[in-house]
Amino acid sequence: MSHTPHATEPPRAVARLDHTVVYASHRQLSADFLAAVLGLEVGAPFGPFLPVDLGNGVTLDYYEKTDEPIQSQHYAFLVPEERFDGMIDRLEALGVTYYADPGHTRPGRVNDLFGGRGAYFDDPDGHNMEIMTRPYVRP
Numbered sequence: 001m002s003h004t005p006h007a008t009e010p011p012r013a014v015a016r017l018d019h020t021v022v023y024a025s026h027r028q029l030s031a032d033f034l035a036a037v038l039g040l041e042v043g044a045p046f047g048p049f050l051p052v053d054l055g056n057g058v059t060l061d062y063y064e065k066t067d068e069p070i071q072s073q074h075y076a077f078l079v080p081e082e083r084f085d086g087m088i089d090r091l092e093a094l095g096v097t098y099y100a101d102p103g104h105t106r107p108g109r110v111n112d113l114f115g116g117r118g119a120y121f122d123d124p125d126g127h128n129m130e131i132m133t134r135p136y137v138r139p
Helices: 027-036 080-093
Strands: 019-026 049-053 058-064 074-080 118-122 128-132
Touching: 019 027, 027 049, 027 058, 027 080, 027 128, 080 118
Parallel strands: 019 058, 074 128
Antiparallel strands: 049 058, 118 128
C-alpha cells in the first residue's frame, strides 16, 4: 500500500548532496579564490582533493586536472543576506567583475530575483559561479 503525502507534509529527503568534484588547472588557486570570496576556509588535502567546506554538510573537492582544458560548469550558492555585501566587496577587492546575469552582459550590477539579490562571476578556470540570497521559485 503506497502512501501519498498530504499537501501540508514537507517532502522527505531521499538524497542529500555530500560533495562534488570541481576540476581546476591549479587546485590551490581555485580553492583559495572561492574560499576568499565566500568567507570560508580551505580544508586539508584529502588524497588528490582540496576541499572547501560550505558549512551545510557539502564540500567542493577541488581536483587538479592538467591533461585537457577545464570545461566550464555552473555552481550556485545560497548565501545569507547579511553576508552578500561582503562577498561583493571581496570580489571588487580581488579585481573580479561580477554580473547581474548568467550571460555576463550586465557588469558591476546585482539582480533582484525572487525578492533577493544575486550576482555571477567567473572563477580562475572560467566556472560560472553564482551567489544568491533567495532560492529560485520553481513551478
